[in-house]
Amino acid sequence: MIRIGIIGIGFMGMAHYEGAKKLKGAKVTAIATRDSKKLAGDWSSIEGNFGPRGGQEDLSKVKQYKDYHDLLADPEIDLVDICLPTEMHEKVALDSIRAGKHTLVEKPIAIDLKAANKMVNAAKKAGVQFMVAQVLPFFPEFQFAVECVRSNKYGKLLAAHFRRVMAPPKWSENIEDFQKLGGWGIDLHIHDNHLISLMCGVPRKVTSRGIENQGYVNHVHTVYDYDEPNLAISCVSGGIAARGLEFAHGYELYFEDATVLFGAGTMGVGKKKEWVVSQPLTLITQKGRLQHPKLKGGDAWCAAFTLELQAAVNALESGEEPEALSGALARDALKICYAEAKSIQTGRSIPVK
Ligand SMILES: NC(=O)C1=CN([C@@H]2O[C@H](COP(=O)(O)OP(=O)(O)OC[C@H]3O[C@@H](n4cnc5c(N)ncnc54)[C@H](OP(=O)(O)O)[C@@H]3O)[C@@H](O)[C@H]2O)C=CC1
Ligand SMILES: O=C1CO[C@H](CO)[C@@H](O)[C@@H]1O
Numbered sequence: 480m481i482r483i484g485i486i487g488i489g490f491m492g493m494a495h496y497e498g499a500k501k502l503k504g505a506k507v508t509a510i511a512t513r514d515s516k517k518l519a520g521d522w523s524s525i526e527g528n529f530g531p532r533g534g535q536e537d538l539s540k541v542k543q544y545k546d547y548h549d550l551l552a553d554p555e556i557d558l559v560d561i562c563l564p565t566e567m568h569e570k571v572a573l574d575s576i577r578a579g580k581h582t583l584v585e586k587p588i589a590i591d592l593k594a595a596n597k598m599v600n601a602a603k604k605a606g607v608q609f610m611v612a613q614v615l616p617f618f619p620e621f622q623f624a625v626e627c628v629r630s631n632k633y634g635k636l637l638a639a640h641f642r643r644v645m646a647p648p649k650w651s652e653n654i655e656d657f658q659k660l661g662g663w664g665i666d667l668h669i670h671d672n673h674l675i676s677l678m679c680g681v682p683r684k685v686t687s688r689g690i691e692n693q694g695y696v697n698h699v700h701t702v703y704d705y706d707e708p709n710l711a712i713s714c715v716s717g718g719i720a721a722r723g724l725e726f727a728h729g730y731e732l733y734f735e736d737a738t739v740l741f742g743a744g745t746m747g748v749g750k751k752k753e754w755v756v757s758q759p760l761t762l763i764t765q766k767g768r769l770q771h772p773k774l775k776g777g778d779a780w781c782a783a784f785t786l787e788l789q790a791a792v793n794a795l796e797s798g799e800e801p802e803a804l805s806g807a808l809a810r811d812a813l814k815i816c817y818a819e820a821k822s823i824q825t826g827r828s829i830p831v832k
Contacts, residue, residue, distance in 0.1 A: 481505035481792045484556040486547045486571060488512040490527030491585050492562035495612075496536070498784025505558070505792040509542035511550040518543045528648055528726040529745055529754070530780040547571060551578040558583060558795060560612075560788075565666065566659040569594040572609070576601045581608040583791050587669045588809040590661040592817065595810040602806060610791050610801065611809035613673045617786040619774035620741045620760045621674060624732055627739060628678045633762075634735025636679070638711040641671045642742070645726045647718045657693035663718035664689065664696020665816045670728075671714045673812035675703060677803060679712060681811045684830050687822040690719065696820050704828065723747055729758060738763045 483499060485492050485507055492510070499507045512518055517525075522533030544550045551559065551574055559575040561568060561584040568584050569591070575582040582602065588595045588611045602609030615621050628636045645667060648654055660666045675682070682703035689699035698717025705712070720727070727744025742758035762770040776782045790801040802808070811831075818829040 481557045481795055482508040482555055483558045483560055484509035484550045485560045485562055486511045486550060487563035488517045489525060493522060493525045493533050494781050494784045495560055495562055498781040499788050501785045502789055502792060509550050509553060509556055511544040511547040551575055565590060572598050573601055576605050576607055581795050583610045583612055585612045587665050587813055590665060592813060595813050599806045599810055608794055609806040610804035611806055612787055613809055614783050614787045615670045615674045616677055616803040617783040619776040623772060623774055625678050633737035636734055638733040641714040641730045643667055643671055643716040643728045644720045645718050646720045646722045646724055657695040662695025662697055664699050668699055668716035669812050669816055671716055672815040675712060676808060676812055682831055684828045685815060685818045685822055686828040687819040689823045699819055701819050736765055
């Protein structure tokens with residue numbers, strides 16, 4: 480049984496805790512939070528841009544730490560799961576790696592590329608697994624998309640367009656400070672850069688247009704450049720949507736033999752807020768048939784987090800790094816974000832290096 484300790488009980492800490500309830504061969508045995516109410520199981524202050532608000536949790540079988548260092552010192556923790564604000568990822572991940580713990584840290588790996596490299600290298604040196612919780616490939620529709628591309632089941636991928644947009648959120652202390660967030664061009668858009676790299680490889684160049692704020696990207700449109708000259712991949716991401724569009728993501732994929740469409744998001748505010756599937760996952764064949772493929776993973780709001788954590792747990796058991804959670808791939812996705820920012824600033828195509 481792999482014993483997981485979660486550090487930071489906010490939107491993601493709760494998503495991981497909830498998702499972990501369905502893990503096979505692992506469970507959360509400890510949490511670290513500074514908040515006495517949360518330690519007492521009152522998680523009603525927690526909210527995010529998908530899933531329900533927090534409620535009352537029974538923590539009677541979970542060890543509780545106020546200071547994360549005590550969780551790191553606990554010999555009965557196998558996997559440390561860091562769900563803290565991005566600006567803390569480097570310090571706490573390095574502390575965890577130095578404590579000899581296998582470590583999973585929320586995305587983005589870091590804001591700073593040097594910090595990202597430091598984390599990847601420290602884990603290599605310490606001989607522990609270092610994984611980044613890039614959850615998008617575990618969302619059933621996106622998992623389906625990756626599988627379609629990799630299997631060539633519908634022929635070669637010719638073109639793809641991705642979308643990830645949101646209104647600026649309000650629930651987290653750190654969300655308005657772009658220095659801490661890396662702007663939406665990192666915080667939000669890194670999901671697409673990671674997925675696109677997983678699907679098609681890291682692009683060699685990017686051409687981007689967009690809007691900056693506080694020196695970071697607020698909204699971006701990017702065309703990704705590959706050795707294959709006819710592969711057309713693009714994405715739009717950012718945090719400038721109207722308040723009633725809390726979050727939306729989707730894609731269109733054009734294969735030789737089929738087109739695949741998907742789009743969904745959280746729309747409305749307050750009690751009117753709902754998850755709207757604007758374009759149910761639809762596979763359209765050359766013969767004109769419309770199919771709604773059966774997806775793996777279940778309907779629970781945190782199902783993707785269960786799959787993500789299961790991949791991390793399986794990695795500890797097999798000793799093999801899970802590709803979708805690879806620290807190096809998460810670092811490469813961050814490199815793309817910086818190339819995009821430079822492309823916006825200069826108006827030129829920028830190599831990803
Ligand atoms: N994969 C995904 O889809 C998403 C990923 N994220 C990523 O997850 C990370 C956390 O974001 P999110 O959960 O939304 O943020 P929240 O603000 O909701 O939660 C972060 C938690 O970290 C703890 N914390 C905050 N500041 C400090 C501090 N100075 N010292 C110690 N602990 C602190 C708090 O927990 P406590 O009160 O328990 O101490 C807080 O609740 C970010 O890196 C973000 O990019 C975010 C949203 C979605
Ligand atoms: O996918 C996401 C949804 O929005 C969040 C912002 O609050 C991001 O941090 C996140 O990665």
